[in-house]
Amino acid sequence: xxxxxxxxxxxxxxxxxxxxxxxxxxxxxxxxxxxxxxxxxxxxxxxxxxxxxxxxxxxxxxxxxxxxxxxxxxxxxxxxxxxxxxxxxxxxxxxxxxxxxxxxxxxxxxxxxxxxxxxxxxxxxxxxxxxxxxxxxxxxxxxxxxxxxxxxxxxxxxxxxxxxxxxxxxxxxxxxxxxxxxxxxxxxxxxxxxxxx
Amino acid sequence: xxxxxxxxxxxxxxxxxxxxxxxxxxxxxxxxxxxxxxxxxxxxxxxxxxxxxxxxxxxxxxxxxxxxxxxxxxxxxxxxxxxxxxxxxxxxxxxxxxxxxxxxxxxxxxxxxxxxxxxxxxxxxxxxxxxxxxxxxxxxxxxxxxxxxxxxxxxxxxxxxxxxxxxxxxxxxxxxxxxxxxxxxxxxxxxxxxxxx
Numbered sequence: 336x337x338x339x340x341x342x343x344x345x346x347x348x349x350x351x352x353x354x355x356x357x358x359x360x361x362x363x364x365x366x367x368x369x370x371x372x373x374x375x376x377x378x379x380x381x382x383x384x385x386x387x388x389x390x391x392x393x394x395x396x397x398x399x400x401x402x403x404x405x406x407x408x409x410x411x412x413x414x415x416x417x418x419x420x421x422x423x424x425x426x427x428x429x430x431x432x433x434x435x436x437x438x439x440x441x442x443x444x445x446x447x448x449x450x451x452x453x454x455x456x457x458x459x460x461x462x463x464x465x466x467x468x469x470x471x472x473x474x475x476x477x478x479x480x481x482x483x484x485x486x487x488x489x490x491x492x493x494x495x496x497x498x499x500x501x502x503x504x505x506x507x508x509x510x511x512x513x514x515x516x517x518x519x520x521x522x523x524x525x526x527x528x529x530x531x532x
Numbered sequence: 533x534x535x536x537x538x539x540x541x542x543x544x545x546x547x548x549x550x551x552x553x554x555x556x557x558x559x560x561x562x563x564x565x566x567x568x569x570x571x572x573x574x575x576x577x578x579x580x581x582x583x584x585x586x587x588x589x590x591x592x593x594x595x596x597x598x599x600x601x602x603x604x605x606x607x608x609x610x611x612x613x614x615x616x617x618x619x620x621x622x623x624x625x626x627x628x629x630x631x632x633x634x635x636x637x638x639x640x641x642x643x644x645x646x647x648x649x650x651x652x653x654x655x656x657x658x659x660x661x662x663x664x665x666x667x668x669x670x671x672x673x674x675x676x677x678x679x680x681x682x683x684x685x686x687x688x689x690x691x692x693x694x695x696x697x698x699x700x701x702x703x704x705x706x707x708x709x710x711x712x713x714x715x716x717x718x719x720x721x722x723x724x725x726x727x728x729x
Contacts, residue, residue: 383589392580393699397710408729502590513594518715532605 340367340523341508343496345376346423346445347387348504349402349413350517352453355446355505356411361520365527367509371434371442373427374496375489376504383502387420405517414456421452421460424489425480429465431488432479444469537564537720538705540693542573543620543642544584545701546599546610547714549650552643552702553608558717562724564706568631568639570624571693572686573701580699584617602714611653618649618657621686622677626662628685629676641666 340362344351362369380386389395406413426448434441451457451468458464462480469476479485496506500513507514507523512531514523526532537559541548559566577583586592603610623645631638648654648665655661659677666673676682693703697710704711704720709728711720723729 379590383591384583385588385591386581391582391699393576393694393697394580394582394712397697397699397712400710401712404723404729497590500590500594502588502594513597515591515594515598516715518713518719522715526601532601 338367338510339370340365341370341372343372343374343501343504343506343508345504346373346426346448346452346459347420348376349415349453350405351504352413352449353402353405353409353411354517354520355449356409357520358505359442361524365509365524367527371430371438371445372492372496373423373430373445374493374501374504375423375427377422378493379497379502382497385502389420412454414453416452416456416458416460418458418460421458423460425462425465426459427489427492428480428485429469429476431492432476432482432485433474440472440474444472444474447472535564535707536567537562538567538569540569540571540698540701540703540705542701543570543623543645543649543656544617545573546612546650547602548701549610549646550599550602550606550608551714551717552646553606554717555702556639558721562706562721564724568627568635568642569689569693570620570627570642571690571698571701572620572624574619575690576694576699579694582699586617609651611650613649613653613655613657615655615657618655620657622659622662623656624686624689625677625682626666626673628689629673629679629682630671632685637669637671641669641671644669 342354342358344354358369388398403413429448430441430445433444447468448459448465452459459468466477466480499508503515505517507520509523509527512526514520514526539551539555541551555566585595600610626645627638627642630641644665645656645662649656656665663674663677696705700712702714704717706720706724709723711717711723
């Protein structure tokens with residue numbers, strides 16, 4: 336491995352869900368360790384004055400169609416949860432509660448959470464939903480989810496994302512170069528293969 | 533030709549400039565007549581609550597870098613005019629003043645205006661700038677730019693774009709299917725070739 340590929344996403348981001356379906360394969364293809372970094376887009380939107388995508392007039396309607404056709408093209412299911420957009424604090428905390436000791440399992444959990452939310456349209460906003468999905472993987476996170484050090488870790492990650500200029504989801508950084516959007520993953524790959532432009 | 537490919541753009545949009553560099557070649561490749569449709573993004577932003585891209589914290593910095601690397605990759609010059617974003621009413625009116633009688637020349641003028649603005653960083657916000665660039669093509673539009681029917685035509689086009697759900701620049705519609713963004717031109721091409729997904 337000659338470096339890392341940072342993958343920033345919010346669990347409430349449907350384009351993040353699509354990116355999560357192929358990011359590990361892309362990292363392997365490019366010879367990069369993928370570092371999964373869930374964060375809270377809401378904190379970033381306060382900086383940028385943005386709002387949740389699907390609620391924006393015109394743009395929201397387009398995004399819904401584009402998400403559905405992008406999912407069809409990739410052959411992955413796409414279904415929106417009833418409560419959308421949703422708070423992803425519990426999902427993020429669960430990820431970081433696992434990540435320090437078992438990063439591979441944290442990624443497995445992230446994929447399971449995303450597939451619940453956008454593959455089957457389940458609500459993952461509440462801690463009990465997240466704990467229940469963790470339970471299907473044999474994980475018991477009930478004691479860790481509310482720990483002060485986990486809350487602090489998430490705050491630290493959100494701040495770190497902001498400091499790196501991350502303003503959307505999904506967002507990728509490789510060799511200091513930023514790429515925003517699920518639709519830029521091929522560009523990112525070309526950029527790495529060609530050694531930049 | 534089995535149909536049209538509508539190309540919506542604002543003359544003040546640097547991603548529209550990049551799209552304009554390859555849209556006609558793409559149309560030819562796909563066997564579609566490209567219909568150039570300049571409009572005023574400001575009118576749309578009132579509907580969507582959006583703001584000019586490069587002024588948005590974090591996102592604006594990224595967009596500038598992304599525009600420059602995208603232009604490098606395409607091998608086209610990219611230089612921002614001093615006054616940016618700028619009003620593109622005069623440029624739009626000049627386009628529509630020509631388009632009814634000579635659509636090919638209107639496209640030639642659009643390309644010339646874009647290359648002045650983002651290839652050489654010239655101001656094209658004022659009517660006299662636009663007339664001067666038209667002059668280099670042997671066109672005298674001085675009498676037509678302010679005609680009530682030209683103003684009305686532009687209003688009509690902006691309204692038409694809004695009614696079709698156009699919310700950004702560049703924006704493409706082919707067979708009723710919408711694609712937003714310079715970075716979706718390859719997707720659009722795949723969509724047409726594969727008969728949709």
